[in-house]
Amino acid sequence: MEKKTYTVSIYTENNIGLLNRISAIFQRRHINVESLSASESEIDDVFRWTLVVQVTESQIKKIIGQIERQIEVIKAYYHTDEETIFTESALFKIKSDLLFEERKIQNIIKDSHARIVTVNKQFFVLEKSGMRSEIELLYRELKPFGIMQFVRSGRIAVTKSEMPISQLLKELSKEDEYAFAKA
Incomplete structure (x- = not known):
C-alpha cells in the first residue's frame, strides 16, 4: 500500500x-x-x-x-x-530598514498577499496564511534578506x-x- x-x-x-x-x-x-x-x-x-x-x-x-x-x-x-x-499560517520577522529601502521586499509582500502585522524601528512582522507551498515560497524569497525569526502553525x-x-x-x-x- x-x-x-x-x-x-x-x-x-x-x-x-x-x-x-x-x-x-x-x-x-x-x-x-x-x-x-x-x-x-x-x-x-x-x-x-x-x-x-x-x-x-x-x-x-x-x-x-x-x-x-x-x-x-x-x-x-x-x-x-x-x-x-485546510490552511497554515506563518509569521516572518525582518529588519525594518529593509521594508523602506528594498523595493524588492515590497513587491514580494504584495505578490505573496502577505499582511504586515506590525512595524517598528527595529523590525516588521509579516503574516501569511495559505498552503504550505505558498509559505515555503515566501520563505525562500525572503531568506536572502535575512529573516530574524520565522514560525509556522500546524495545519x-x-x-x-x-x-x-x-x-x-x-x-x-x-x-x-x-x-x-x-x-
Whole structure:
C-alpha cells in the first residue's frame, strides 16, 4: 500500500497527559507527526486536535482505533487532502530598514498577499496564511534578506462533508442524563 497524507481530527476532553499518550501511539509505530494544532471545537468543553501524518490507509485505521481507546478521546476521524479544506499560517520577522529601502521586499509582500502585522524601528512582522507551498515560497524569497525569526502553525482543517461529531455528542449527553436519572 502506498503512503498518503492524512489529516486526523481528534475530539477530546481537555486533560493533562493525553498529548503524551497519543504521541506515544505514533512513536511506537515510528510515524512522524508532520503538524499538530489544538483548539476548542464547535462544541462547548470539547477540544479538537488536528494532526497530519503520512501513512498507509491500513496504518491510519489502526492508529485511529488506538487513539479512540484513550478514555478522554470522544471520537477520532481521518481524511485525505481531497476531503478537507485546510490552511497554515506563518509569521516572518525582518529588519525594518529593509521594508523602506528594498523595493524588492515590497513587491514580494504584495505578490505573496502577505499582511504586515506590525512595524517598528527595529523590525516588521509579516503574516501569511495559505498552503504550505505558498509559505515555503515566501520563505525562500525572503531568506536572502535575512529573516530574524520565522514560525509556522500546524495545519488547521475542516471537512468538505458534514462531521457527525455534534450529533454523536448530543446522543452521548442524552445517555449520560438517562444514566444519571436512573441512579
